[in-house]
Structures are given as structure tokens and as C-alpha cells.
Amino acid sequence: MLKKDELIKHLADKCGCTQNNVASVLREYQYLILENLKKEGKVNVLEFGSFEVVKRSARTGVNPQTKAKIDIPEKEVPRLKASKKFKEFVSGQVKDIFTFNF
Structure with a gap:
């Protein structure tokens, strides 16, 4: 798996930028x-896919240590839907x- 510092180094080498500049751009991109x-509840990321906030319904779960049933409340979670090109x-x-153009 590509780690953050490896990604930053690779991009810096590829673009001829400093690693600090690349790290700053990536951080701002994430923010x-x-x-x-x-x-907005939804963000499209180039041809990569889109992130969307969806509600996960309340449900009953099981505590793995005690095997007791627990109520898990409804909550909002991010979901990534991959683009057609990505798939x-x-x-x-x-x-x-x-040939995979963004």
C-alpha cells in the first residue's frame, strides 16, 4: 500500500516540486x-468518483466480547462511489x- 510520505515523495520527484509544497497542496485538497x-453532502473528485454523505439506519448489533445485544443509533457516514473510468x-x-485520461 502506498503510504502518504511515499506519495508525497513520488509526486515531488515527478513534478519537480519540493516535498513541502506537495504536502501543502495535498493537505489543502483534502480539506x-x-x-x-x-x-454540500456530495463531492465529485475528478474521474475518480464521488463522495456522498448517506444515513446509516439504526440497527441492533452484538457486543463481540459479551455477546450482549446493543442498539446502534442512526448516523451519517461518507460513501465513495467509483466512477465508470475508475471501475x-x-x-x-x-x-x-x-490511456486513462483524467
Whole structure:
């Protein structure tokens, strides 16, 4: 799995930027997505997919340690819906990453 520091180093090398600049841009990008998701309830991220806030219904669960039933309240959670292009790339329908245009 690609770690954050590896991503920053790779992007800095690829773009000819400092790692600090890349880290700042990534941080602002994340904040922008989170702020808009909170405000609008949905955010489209390029051809990657869209994040949406959905309500998870209240339900009954089981405490794994005590096996006692517990009530889990309704709550809002983020959900990612992958774009068509993203799904095609992951499934192997698009073989060459360079033909996967954003």
C-alpha cells in the first residue's frame, strides 16, 4: 500500500516540486473535499468518483466480547462511489494507464 510520505515523495520527484509544497497542496485538497462534503453532502473528485454523505439506519448489533445485544443509533457516514473510468481501469478493461485520461 502506498503510504502518504511515499506519495508525497513520488509526486515531488515527478513534478519537480519540493516535498513541502506537495504536502501543502495535498493537505489543502483534502480539506477542500472535506469542507465541501460537509457543506454540500456530495463531492465529485475528478474521474475518480464521488463522495456522498448517506444515513446509516439504526440497527441492533452484538457486543463481540459479551455477546450482549446493543442498539446502534442512526448516523451519517461518507460513501465513495467509483466512477465508470475508475471501475474500468481496476477491472482490467483499460490496460494502459496512459490511456486513462483524467
